[in-house]
Amino acid sequence: MNTLRKIYNNRCWITGIFLVILLATSCKKDDYYLDTGTIDPHYKGTILDYLKEKPFYFDSLVTIIQLAGMNDVFTKDTVTFFAPTDHSIQNTVEILNVNLYALGKDTIKTLEDVPPEVWKKYLSIYLFKGANELKDYPQIDFDLLRTYPGQNYLSYNNTVMNIGVVYGNANDVKYVGYRQLHLTYIDKPAQIMKAYTKAPVASSNIKPLNGVIHVLSDMHFFFGFSPFDFVNDYQIYKGE
Incomplete structure (x- = not known):
């Protein structure tokens, strides 16, 4: 994984870095996120098996699952997993390296350089007990x-x-169009109207043997939702 060699002095610099990162890491995965079409949702394997079969999108994610010591969760437990792609993982790691370099600390070279406790904490954000499909979640309208x-x-x-489902409009009729599942991180749980970061789902209702997978779209930029919290936890667990 490449190390970024940029220094920032304030959040204005970081905003600029975000834009550079998002442009630089826009890879040729667009077709995957646009439309999955009509496919058989059932998969004859575990959640981990499914992720391993798609290394172009999930190779880093699979590595993180293993580093976090969560293989059994993804193979034996019945869970619903909102799967972040490697795109979001790369972005978060690059932000981590920007911060470490600015502080005069060693940047990370591999995913193994991050403490497993950090991977487990942020991976668990996307994981829920039980098997829930899109139809099992209530409506959400962000307006x-x-x-x-x-x-x-x-x-x-x-x-x-x-978690909620956005009901789209069709032919100028409200809520009768497409339906899209969203996972939303709430900075202050009692104040969802004021501080939240939403992650839309690109492919929903994938059904492996031990649960349900909803793959997050490329619009989910940062693994863990808050890259600054990730940086702080990295330093805490590294004792820095």
């Missing part, structure tokens, strides 16, 4: 959150996450 707020759920590490 009318008081009316259609989705619902808060506890992830595997007890982080409060909001």
